[in-house]
Amino acid sequence: MSSPSNVFDNWHYKHHFVFVKDEGKNICVQCNLCKPKINHLSLSKMSTSNLLKHLRRKHADRFDQINSKRPKKGESSKVNSLVLNFILEEVQSVSFLEQPSFRKLVEGLSGRPLDMDRATLIAEVEKAFSIMKARLVGKLNTVQSVCTTADIWTANNRSYFWMTCHWIDESELVRKSAALACTRLRGIHTYDSISAMIHEIHSSYNIENKVGTIVRDNGSHLVKAFKDFPVDGYNEDNGDMGIFEDVGTILKGRCEEDVPSFLPSFQKCVCHLMSLIVTEDLLLAVSQSESSQVYYSTMAKCSVLWNKAHHSQLALDAIQDMGNMSSIVPSVFRWSLEYSVMQKIASLTESQLSDVCTQLEMSELQALELAFLKEYVEVFKPLAFTLDLLQEEQHSFFGLVIPTLLTLKTKLTNKKACSRFLPDVISAILDAVDTSFQQLFVCPEAKLATATTPQFRLWWLPEAERDDMVKLLVAEIAHLAIKQEFLEEFAPIDSMGCQPIESEEFFCYGPGSESLDDPMAEVKKYLEGSNKSLGCLNEFPRVRKLFLKYNTTLTSSTAVLRLLSHKGKLTLQSNCQTDEYFQRVVTLQYNLKNGL
Template sequence: MPQRSIDKAIMKYVVRGLQPFNIVEQKAFRDFVLDLVPNSKIMTRITLTSMIDDAAKQMKIKIIEAMKTIDHIAITTDCWSARRRSFIGVAAHWLDPESLKRCSVALACKRLRGSHTFDLLANALNDIHAEYDIRGKIVRTTTDNGSNFIKAFKVFGEDGNNNADALVQEEEEEEEEADKDEEEVEFVDVSSLLDEDDGFEFQLPKHQRCACHILNLIATADASKAVSNDTYKKLYYSTFGKCNALWNKCSRSSTAAETVEDACSLQLVRPNATRWNSVFMAVERLLRIVKDKGEATMRVFCTDLKVPMFNPAELAFLSEYSAVMTPVAQATNILQAETNVQMGWLLPTVKLLKIKLNRIKLPLKYCKPLVDALQVGIENRFGPMMEDPELVAAAILLPKCKTNWTQEDETIKIGMDYIKRSMEDPSLQSSEVNRSSSSDEDDFFSGMQGSKAQDSAKQLDAYLSCSADNMDLLKSFPAVCKLSVKLNTPLPASAACERLFSIAGLVFSPRRARLNTLNFENQLLLRINQRFLTS
């Protein structure tokens, strides 16, 4: 085996995130290779690290070249802590202009030192945008609902600069009034003015709050307000008290878990605070056991585990709870996808969720207060998004939705007005229509010609009149397609970045806790972005 092939094999071993060699494994591997190829030499750790660093640099060059041809890019970002270190992960997403398929790439997983303040996050994001030269291409950045992320985009985002201007103007007016009252000279500390945040130190794009995090808050914080109803409160606490006793018993005792498995051929699912829909999935597993094995089987293992058995009212409560939370879980699963989801799915999914909850509410006996609490939470948390022109337009420009996802004419008008204004942008015109003029005079008076606007309006009307609902329909209308790609490039949830951290946990394992931060990031990016590796 040639020496180059051996080195390449070892590098692939490390890049794929496998466990590193300890001292015993290193000796065994070295002896094994020397038995196969007596004259070969095993590379040192320094050489391997250098090869990984070079491969990561080449990969970043390829990623930068690939994104140069893309006009609109979306970002998902989140923070992650492991082995007493904190990191910020950033992933980029875009729609391929030709195939309209989603493309994703991991950009960074950089170390964060100190408190995760809003300016620290803004600085890290700004550096990553500049490193990949995508600052002017980012349409939206999707994050969770953490207060540090929200403040970072409120202060340094596109909309935040307007707030900063108003704040500065108010401060100037107050200073002028103070000067009129007293004419004394006042000395000002210049250093405090330089340290003051004015919203222009960093430039961040528009912010999008993760829809799945919002749904999770609705299913937990808002749903808990249903206990204000006495009947629901009594059943809720008695039912979930028995559920928690059963879940805790099986999670803490292997004998108890084996008892349930022997009786039902299934294991119970225990809720996890960090996992979406975990309570729903745990309740669903209990109901599945009751349906498949019957109440008698559940009564037997509840008796064996010395856990109180559910009465008929409590089982009916669990059935209604599952029925109510099923559309919420389905909406979460739809929005947390990565390859087959666009921003335009957000509002239709929320709208359909409200309709499904209204239909489910009618036959309910115990969980009507839960439906009311969920509907109030949806209205409060998603209400402002329903009035966002870009989000409404993104839904209209999806062939699957168009204008059929809502019956509210005012909402459709908001989106259509935005689309018509945006389609007047010369960058959305076809190459034949937007061909450069032969003189400055023609360029100056080109706005008098209405052919471009008429062509875009015809394309929009033709698009809305088509009955096809596949994405390929957009290719027939270039101006509509370009605007649809721009608005639907962002993702409604930040789950894609959290998947990056799932892989990071495999690379940054307990046995690799002393791994250098840069080396860790290079290995992670090489593993995720394997299609950009040098062949």
């Protein structure tokens, strides 16, 4: 009779005992060292402490001899550390450590028994999480402003609240990211519970006064449209991926008067708004245009092509050999991938496309359909590029949004003039962009974010509005100066009881000299510059502070989805691990990957 799964199965002293019987929560074993005397011992399935005490008391000499052959502490610690890193990086459950094949692999490579058990692993994970959180809190204490993203994920009858944090490194001016929480949600997801949880998470990292905005998507049913979410992790017939609930929708249930002051403002995900345009407005416009018939016939034949590739390895091999294409199967939830596939088909020569259709025994694209396909790919290339650009995280700043949208409108307008099949569709897309981003185009924060980005400065603004923008920049600099003076009110003073004064601040060089101590002079010199690199902001400290404040906001909320981008995170479905362990491991994996 074999033993059930329990901690005894993987105990490094197991070979000194023989399993006798299962007693429910306990098991009964026979000590080999006591033979020929029959000595049955009972122990809990969750602890081997009784057997360890027995070895120490009854077989002390033999126990000391066994321990002398065990690996030294330093050697054992190194093996345990490597195992822990593997568990964290691959987001594996506790039960993975207890698999005989895994333990044999580690023991075979290290040449010694693996002494890490379930309890040790859980304790090490908790210790690593505490160290990571302390390090993250220390880092965030030095940051001027942060942006967070939030989402709710439900799978296997469990709901989790996910939150990530993002800021701009002040020395390198690149974006940094960290996971703040993966917290179990119990009960009904109400406004009060979600807002309280947001505040609790912010407070636990001492950032409640630094969070400028929380970026969210505005409709959970389309989150899979984002490019960075793995395609092979989603299956329409499989509920393993769970569902996402929009945090913003839950929090919109209250009137403005009821919104607590500690709750930061919410910023709609720009990338998601653009995804809605290409998945809803674009398809609606195409279906109602004069070219709808040729569109549907073209898409039907393209669908036959990629469906054959999806269901037949021979067809996929033929396409790859003749067309030199590595992938041909799009996702119905991702327009950008569908566009990429159509782009690959359009890139084939007529002879290549004819050979592919003949090989797959399908109807060839007619001349009109091929012309439509090539125009579709060419016209909407800026749209695909915009989606990709807005999903980029590390170097994508909030000031990128307005120039990107304005450039997109300009390019689409230029293509409309020479379009044969899609002029009405282009007009509909332009109207959708204006409608969806109407508030953003006039948002002062978005304008300030763009104006403080050296790549753009004020070229995107009409001439008549530039003077007002300059005044707004100067006013914001003055506001930051007042805030800084307040923070330095109790700064150390010299022995004479006076605040120290720098010599350059004391002397006056006359009316002909302009100093950057004047906010207007700094703004003017910055706007007259031509250097587009972020490094030039080091010459303009006040403008640099405004850049850090207003460009911290993300353009996309997909960062929070990256917490679920590893298939190992779905091991929760086995229900073999506690909520605390799952939360710790997922958060650690994300932060270790980001160097925290």
